Amino acid sequence: MRNRPTALVLYNWRGQWPMRRWERQRIFAWKAHFPGRIVFFNVGFPFDPAWITALDPDLVLIDATALAARYAARGSNALERAVAAAPARARRIAAPLDEFLSLRRLREFLVEARIDLLLTALDPALWDSFYPVADRPYAIRRMLTAYIDEPLIRVARRASxxxxxxxxxxxxRAWETPAWLGEMGVLKREVGLRAAAWARAGGHRADVAMDGEGRLAGDAWIRLLGASRAVVGVEGGSSLIDPAGDLALAEAAPLSGAGWTPPPSVIVATGSAEVRALSPRHLEAAVTRTFQVLVEGDYSGVLEAGTHYQPVGRDLSDIEAALDRSRDLAYAQAMVDRSYQEIVASGRYSWRTAVREITAQVLA
Structure with missing residues (x-):
């Protein structure tokens, strides 16, 4: 290994601009913390594989946006050409975030691309069912969907x-709810509706927008959190698992539409079998010291109910009572200050720590 290694980050971006803050952060955080030269390569546009061969990287990191190319033959071919152009000696890391979709094709790609390390947000209890040991010639490491960086902390400091x-x-804020999220999608929408109703009933000021309305770009979401005493939410994830890739994402109807049922090949997951993980929003709320009222869950082992957030049952029957706790300023202030110290100030969930640990593992 060279004293100053070269890393190549493959991503695929031709859509929304500007990028959502946490997505941009995930892709480009390596620039600030990788101990060597780093090059970012967008496989969403035409390219000559010889460019990658000439770069001669020691490490190839495949971002979730590039792995999503498996949904279409054209995108999949571009990613395969890019990975194949890297030297055989290069270590390879894959970091998917959407493992509940086209899982079979993802597993095939991980083997074909000779991946050395898989970074996954999945609960370790699900690893063997999603990636059977007998078919897994790569190591697995848990990775959060997002981490904390200094730019986020600087923006958050502007809030009181x-x-x-x-x-x-x-x-x-909630995006349009697609059918392929299953019951988890219903919860993502319902918590917002219930929060808005609580505010109306109590005469409290709310800034709640559903179904993609009131979209916020850049740091606008962080500023909104910094102006809010409380925020509601639920873990990221899906209650449907699609091993064969049969869900037509572009044509999936909203869950509120009548008559939609998943294809027979789709697994309807419940409880502990669901794909659930900490969302970037939860870390952002911790950084801004915003009181979190969340549907109770594991939150990737980062957030603890009653310590870092006010828990709500899955049926949301107690969400009004949980939001009322945000009106107890002494209680709420103690919780957000504790969350900040244990999650943010500790540095355990920073991009600096994540990149250092991942690099040490794969380049050892």
Whole structure:
């Protein structure tokens, strides 16, 4: 291994601009913390594989956006050409975030591409069912969907750490709810509706927008959190698992539409079998010291109910009572300050720590 290794980050981006903050952060955080030269390569546009061969990288990191290319033959071919152009000696890392979709094709690619390390947000209890040991010639490491970086902390510092000085009682944003999220998609929408209803009933100011309305780009979401005493939410994930890739994402109807049922090949997961993980929003709320009212869950082992967030049952029957706790400023302030110290100030969940540990493992 060279004293100053070269890393190649493969991603695929031709869509929304500007990027969502956490997605941009995930792709480009390696620039600040990788101990060597780093090159970013967008496989979403035409390229000559000889460029990658000439670069001669020691490490190839395949981002979730590039792995999503498996949904279409054209995109899949581009990713395969890019990986094949790297030297055989290069270590290879894959970091998917959407393992509940086209899982079979993903597993095939991991073997074909000679992946050395798989970074996954999946609960370790699910690893063997998603990636059977007999078919797994690569190591697995748990990775969060996002980490904390200094730019995020700097933006958050503009907000008052004193919840009593914040003008908004509760905030939330939800994208359009696609059918392929299953019951988890229903929860993502319902928590927002219930939070808005709580605010109306109590005469509290809310900034809640559903179904993709009121979209916020760049740091606008962080500023909204910093102006809010509370935010509601649920773990990221899906209640449907699609090993064969039979779900037509572009044509999937909203769950609110009548008559939609998943194809027979799709697994309808419940409880502990669901794909669930900490969302970037939960770390952002910890950084901004915003009181989190969340559907109770594991949250990738980072957030603890009653310690870092106010838990709500899955049926949301107690969400109003949980939101009422945000009105107890002494209680809420103690919780957000504790969350900040244990999650943010500790540095355990920073991009600096994540990149250092991953690099040490794969380039050892």
């Amino acid at each position: 750490p004193d919840l009593a000085r914040r003008p908004i009682a509760v905030s939330y």
